[in-house]
Amino acid sequence: MTIQPASPPAASGLAPEMLIPAPAETAAPLAPARSPTALALRRGLHHGGFLIGAGILGLIVLAALAAPLIAPHDPYAQDVSRRLIPPVWHAKGSWEHVLGTDKLGRDYLSRLIYGSQISLLIGLSAALISGIIGTTLGILAGYFGGRVDALVSYVVTTRLAMPVVLVALAMASLVGGSLKVVVLVLGLLLWDRFAVVTRAATRQVRGQDFVAAAQASGFGTARILVQEILPNIMNALIVVATLEMAHAILLEAALSFLGLGVQPPLPSWGLMIAEGKQYMFFQPWVITIPGVALLVLVLAINLLGDGVRDITAPEGRH
Amino acid sequence: MTEPVVRIENLTLALPKGADRPHAVEGLSLDLMPGRILCVVGESGSGKSMSAYALTGLLPRALKVAGGRITFEGRDLLGLDERAWRGLRGRRIAMIFQEPMTALNPVMRIGDQIAEMFEAHGLLTPAERRARAVALAREVGLPDPEQIVRAYPHQLSGGQRQRAMIAMALALEPSVLVADEPTTALDVTTQAQILKLIRELQQRRGMSVLFITHDFGVVADIADHVAVLQRGKLVESGPARAVLENPQAPYTRALLAAVPSLTPPERPPVAANPVALSVAGLGKTYTTRGGLFGKPRVVAAVREVAFDLRRGETLGIVGESGSGKSTTARLAIRLVEPDRGTVRLGTLDFTALGPAALRAERRRIQMIFQDPFASLNPRRTVEQIITAGPIAHGTPARQARARARELLDLVGLQPSAAERYPNAFSGGQRQRIGIARALAMEPDVLVADEAVSALDVSVQAQVLRLLEDLKQRLGIAMLFITHDLRVAATICDRIAVMHRGAIVEEGPTAALFAAPEHPYTRSLLAAAPGSGSVLARPHPIPA
Helix, strand or coil, X not given: CCCCCCCCCCCCCCCCCCCCCCCHHHHCCCCCCCCHHHHHHHHHCCXXXXXXXXXXXXXXXXXXXXXXXXXXXXXXXXXXXXXXXXXXXCCCCECCECCCECCCCCEHXXXXXXXXXXXXXXXXXXXXXXXXXXXXXXXXXXXXXXXXXXXXXXXXXXXXXXXXXXXXXXXXXXXXXXXXXHHHHHHHHCXXXXXXXXXXXHHHHHCCHHHHHHXXXXXXXXXXXXXXXXXXXXXXXXXXXXXXXXXXXXXXXXXXXXXXXXXXXXXXXXXXXXXXXXXXXXXXXXXXXXXXXXXXXXXHHHHHHHHHHHHHCHHHCC | CCCCCEEEEEEEEECCCCCCCCEEEEEEEEEECCCCEEEEECCCCCCHHHHHHHHHCCCCCCCEEEEEEEEECCEEHHHCCHHHHHHHECCCEEEECCCHHHXXXXXXXXXXXXXXXXXXXXXXXXXXXXXXXXXXHHHCCCCCHHHHCCCCHHHCCHHHHHHHHHHHHHCCCCCEEEEECCCCCCCHXXXXXHHHHHHHHHHHHCXXXXXXXXXXHHHHHHCCEEEEEECCEEEEEEEHHHHHHCCCCHHHHHHHHHCCCCCCCCCCCCCCCCEEEEEEEEEEEEEECCCCCCCCEEEEEEEEEEEEEECCCEEEEECCCCCCHHHHHXXXXXXXXXXXEEEEEXXXXXXXXXXXXXXXXXXXXXXXXXXXCCCCCCCXXXXXXXXXXXXXCCCCHHHHHHHHHHHHHHCCCCHHHHHCCHHHCCHHHHHHHHHHHHHHCCCCEEEEECCCCCCCHHXXXXXXXXXXXXXXXXXXEXXXXXXXXXXXXXXXXXXXXXXXXXXXXXXXXXXXXXXXXXXXXXXXXXXXXXXXXXXXXXXXXCC
């Protein structure tokens, strides 16, 4: 920092049109206009985990979107004469069915590609629903504190006392399993972490002076919450969203495996594992392939989440 | 000619890649003479703390020694391994830190922490250690030493915690004490006591002290020798008196000129102007529940505060931490709801407004905040920050944006600043943006809550000048909250001194400084660092 040499003191009778000379401090050229988000993205380009996670997830999303174009066969077309063909790397495999076929002779690669649609759909919508519920509760608790906070904390504690898998099982068996039911049940169950993280982050941001400045400018509460607080807790929300997305995908697989989730003939990865379990010892690829797909997807999402956490809060790293 | 205890020769510390400059400290040479206090003074980022850390072998890992030597008792310190350092640190070279609350272990009794110094170096028996801890507590002036060694850090006041830290540092009778801004976190009266204590102990024990500070007032009070650092380079060093009274380097001269004087300038009368803000009988009491069975704790943060503020006038509210000055500011703009009393803006009873009316009238009283890094939303551009208020009150967006650029010009920033995010600006620039945001609402009253306390002295001078200038040109009334008497003397027409929630004395600045009536005001003025030195002499508002 440089200091201006002493110049005459401010005279008391300055004419209103006289401009204050720009001090040396402010005359320095400004850094280019980059938003905090843009800066974080630039850091992301140098973060290995973030790049790998984003890359794999991007590929899976592409495959899911372009499923009708890239899937070699109809995922529902049965052909009992061609059942349980092993994948291409097997001695008996063929390029006709790269990943083989299942017990009803349906092409496994096509089912896997269509299955990614279901996993992603469930992961995204469950994270979205629970995100909306949890963020709303958390932001209200964190901003208003006091009784609102006590009430929300009570609701969160109650929710934490419920075992997710058991409640989801009970709900699905009561209402009957279907894609819609799975999305709703998971969305209504997985908001606790959103609420806890949002509440803590909101309390922290709320104490900062720019929130006081917004109040002093006469902003309404809704405007303060949406404009001042929400953008500043977004980083934490994205990280939680990735975690919950992975969580929801695994839960869907578990529910489908138990027969209470997505119903056949939909090609859910969990369902594929369930359908293959009787062939586990003789045709292990029937369950390994969807299992590995699940692992890769969840790993990619978690890498992405870790990456977002690192690049938005670089001071937390060494 | 005596040999120096510590000789720093041509020390260069390399910063990691991507920092704003290649070296934290460049070619620094200093001699610390036995039994002397050397003050290293500079603004933030000058490398003054890093030179202290190099001397104690506690440099952050990101910093590398790129050259030079530090000789202590004939040994080169920079070549030492961690084991050799451990034998030296605490025993021969001790350090005290800025923030005594975080530098002490919160779950360990004070006495045990002092005794641990002996234990860590394998000295004395447990009983002897305890006896020494009590003796040290007595030596640093802790009240009731036998009892206080059994207390935990949170049970002590800030000054007492710093005394305990000093007791720990002195335990092994080091020959060199490194003090990194040890009084910056303390109130001015406490600071004066701690400076006196360091001075006494240093003389009694014949220690050498390396004292890091940003405050020339502190330098004037304590230093034998001064070294001035600017961006990692030594710009001037010499005996304290010579540097303070006859600075040679232009940078030192500019820094000294930027230190506000304790002698207030003449001020034009404003008694004829209409009253812009009138506060009467203002009160706020906080009650903390004392757990399930404990008694609730009741703290009267603000008691019966009353003052009038006229257009074109600056009223300073001066006090130490916990005096209720910031609460008063927040009550006045109703960020905190008062329990009692009224706030009037002109003829409007501001305290009687309902929520909707309050939102509409808030624009008439605006605030400038202390921390320039927390007072701007990092996710919005400067233009959005400045225009959000007027747009919410119905100004057309296009007009608000044009006005924002005018305001940026007014506070001395380029209009192109409008498109940037706060991360592109320094502390002083951010404070200017905060001022522009407040002015965008065209308020009658501006409340500045420690608005220059977080800034370096040169930037502080610029912002003070800007505020003074704006007040005169726009005829705004300003309520200026500060703990710093120098700043208050520079900018305030009148000063109200707060102590324990109440105003104990109020009067025109010049009269209050010349003849303080209340004993508390007198002790505050006496404690102001550098009050007996050249720094107390009048000089014009620095540029």
